[in-house]
Amino acid sequence: MTPNQLFQKAHASYVQGDFPTAIKVCKKILRTNQTYLNAISLLGTIYAETGELPEAKKYLEKADRLNPASAYIKGNLGNVCKMQNDFHSARTYYLQALELDNNVLGVNINLGNILAHVDKDAEAASRCYRKAAEIKPDDFDLIYSFGRSLDILNTAAAIDYYKQALNINPSQIDVYSDLALALLRTKRSDEAATYLRLGLDKSPNNAQLRFCLCVAEGRTPDEDINTEYINSSVQKLFDIYAKDFDNSLVDKLQYSAPVEIPQFLKETVPDIHFKSCVDLGCGTGLIGEEVRSFCDEITGIDISSEMLSIARAKKCYEDLQHGEIIEVLNNSSRRYDLFVAAEVINYIGALEKLFCAVSAKANPNALFVITTERCEGDGYVFQKESFRYAHNREYVEKVAAMNGSTILHVKQIKLRMENNTWVAGELFLIKVN
Numbered sequence: 001m002t003p004n005q006l007f008q009k010a011h012a013s014y015v016q017g018d019f020p021t022a023i024k025v026c027k028k029i030l031r032t033n034q035t036y037l038n039a040i041s042l043l044g045t046i047y048a049e050t051g052e053l054p055e056a057k058k059y060l061e062k063a064d065r066l067n068p069a070s071a072y073i074k075g076n077l078g079n080v081c082k083m084q085n086d087f088h089s090a091r092t093y094y095l096q097a098l099e100l101d102n103n104v105l106g107v108n109i110n111l112g113n114i115l116a117h118v119d120k121d122a123e124a125a126s127r128c129y130r131k132a133a134e135i136k137p138d139d140f141d142l143i144y145s146f147g148r149s150l151d152i153l154n155t156a157a158a159i160d161y162y163k164q165a166l167n168i169n170p171s172q173i174d175v176y177s178d179l180a181l182a183l184l185r186t187k188r189s190d191e192a193a194t195y196l197r198l199g200l201d202k203s204p205n206n207a208q209l210r211f212c213l214c215v216a217e218g219r220t221p222d223e224d225i226n227t228e229y230i231n232s233s234v235q236k237l238f239d240i241y242a243k244d245f246d247n248s249l250v251d252k253l254q255y256s257a258p259v260e261i262p263q264f265l266k267e268t269v270p271d272i273h274f275k276s277c278v279d280l281g282c283g284t285g286l287i288g289e290e291v292r293s294f295c296d297e298i299t300g301i302d303i304s305s306e307m308l309s310i311a312r313a314k315k316c317y318e319d320l321q322h323g324e325i326i327e328v329l330n331n332s333s334r335r336y337d338l339f340v341a342a343e344v345i346n347y348i349g350a351l352e353k354l355f356c357a358v359s360a361k362a363n364p365n366a367l368f369v370i371t372t373e374r375c376e377g378d379g380y381v382f383q384k385e386s387f388r389y390a391h392n393r394e395y396v397e398k399v400a401a402m403n404g405s406t407i408l409h410v411k412q413i414k415l416r417m418e419n420n421t422w423v424a425g426e427l428f429l430i431k432v433n
Contacts, residue, residue, distance in 0.1 A: 003029050007038050019046050037066050041073055048080050056080045071101035075110075082110060087118045108132040109142070113149065122155035133164065140168040144175060151182055158182050166195075173199055177208045177233075184216060184384070192216040208233040220382040226349050231324055234347060235303045238283070242306035245284050253416040257342040257371050258286045260413050260427055265294070265369065268409045268429050274338040276363070280325045281344035285311035292316045295338065301328045329357040336361060339368040339432070343415070346373045346388040349380055351399045359403040362432040368405070371415060372396065374424045386418070396428060406431045 001009070010025035023046055026039040033039075044060035047053070060077045067073060078093035094111035097104060112128030115121045129146040136142055147161030162179035165172070176199030183192035193216035199209045207228035214221040221229065241248065249255040265272055274295045279288050282300030284307050292298065297318040302308050308320050321328050325344065339358050348354060358368055375381050375390035382389055397407050408429045415425035 003033050003036055003039075007036070007042075010039065010042060014042060014046060019050060022046055035066055037063060040066065041070075041076075044073075044080075045076060048076065048083070053080055053084050057084075069100060071097040071104050071107070074100065075104055075107040078107065078110060082114065087114050090114060102131060103135060105132055105135045108135070112146070116149040116153060120153060122150055122153040122157060125153075126150060126155070126157045129161065133161070137164075138168055140165055140172065143168060144172070147175075147178065147182075151178065154185060156182070156186050159186070170198075171202065173203045173206060173209070176202075177206075177212055180209075180212050180216065184212070189216045189218070207231070215382075215384055215387065218384075221349075223350055227324070230303065230347055238302075238304035239306040242284065242304060242310055245307065245310070246286065249416070250286070253418065255286070255343070255416045256414055257427075258290045260411075261287060261340065261342060261369055261371075262290045262294075264409070264411060264427050264429065265291070269367070274367075276334070276336045277338040277340065278329075278334075278336045278361075279317070280329075280339060280341040281347075282311055282317070282320070283307045283343075285314040285316055287340055287342050288316040289314060291338075291340065299334070299336070301325050326353050326357045329361050332361060334361065335363045335366075337363050337366050339366065341368070341370045343371060345370050345391060349382065349389045351380075351391070351396065352402065355399050355403045355405065359405065359432055364433070366432040367408075368428075368430040368432050370396075370428045370430070371413070372426050372428070373415060374412070374426050393426060396426075400430050404433050 006025055006029050010022045010029070013022040013025065023043060026043045029036050029039040040059050041063040044056050044063055047056035047059065057077070057080045060073060060080060063073045064070070064077060074093045074097035078090045078097065081090035081093060091111065091114055094107050097107045098111070108128045108131045112125045112132065115128060116125035133143055133146065143161050144165040147158045147165060150161065151158035159179065159182045162175055162182060166175050166179065176195050180192040180196045183195070193213060196209050196213040196216055200206065200213065203209065207225070210225050211221050211229035211233070214225060272294045276297055277291060277295040278299045278301065280301055282288055282302050285300065288298050288300055288311065298316065299319040299321065300308070300311055300317040301321045301323065303324055305322050308322055311317060312320055339362070345351065373388060373390040375392055377392060379395045380389050380391040393410060400407055408431050411427040413425050413427050414422040416423050
């Protein structure tokens, strides 16, 4: 058989998923013709698809030397470097590929993703996404993914992709809420409300759409809508971001509660020690790790199963329970000496039901530690920009008193960084009952 006939056999085996045969035939070709480009390129492609990245790179680099004018080969080299997390080299190969042919769909997508997720360059990423959208304008999943990539960077460019995605498939409910949130961030509340109503026409009971419409119309969500939103959308959000949660909250946002709470307890509670503690909204276990040393046993409760998986691996809890914290507390037969709610109150709003549930499950002389986002005025306020609640100190004192509890200490703290500004917070130590 001629080299061309052998290559046809190798390519057919590759298409059928018979990689060992395809590799064997390609290498047979190269034993007699070391510069047979198609065989070299196919070997690089197969090794990339099977995860043998050093081998893939070796063959693709050889192919690139033989044919430096191939955008396809440079694109594949970029893909291999990207899989190796060598984003600098990947970016270089992608740019070279586009100089040769800027109509290669995969290259535009992959370069756009590096620019968005690694370089955080929304403008450059959008240029690549725009070209990819021109090449494949009717692909809903593709266009929607471009919007989400840019939305993470808080750029208004995401709006156009969301609108384009809706034009392709107006039945996809998630796009309505994503588009509305992007519009709200750019102060286009009326337009956001229009899209939210369109979404609710198709899905009248959607918790996120109902919640967002309250925000767009300038209304504070009532307790039922807020609870539905937490149980659906907030749970989904935390599940998605669980893996990057610790890095994002502690390293990027400088989240202070894991440091502030144990120090606060040491300063305010003589001979600090608790037999039983419950970490309400425990997340990935950031608080549990820090209070572990002065608690005999800790229970963690969280709405996100993905967060709980990470907390479980840290082995700082005796028990972890999945669900909405008030519901889990109310259904529990256990009582606790210490309750902790860090970065939780700001998602709840009205605190009466939470304090009632804590009071019902408290041992004598139990303590309740909470963080809040601070606000002036009466009661609590819904913050349209962050979708969280801020609470007035007097309101917390009032709700505590309604349940026979007493505020022992309050400390002003910097909760976390947000838009390069510290979020003002307060740390409460409350004696329950």
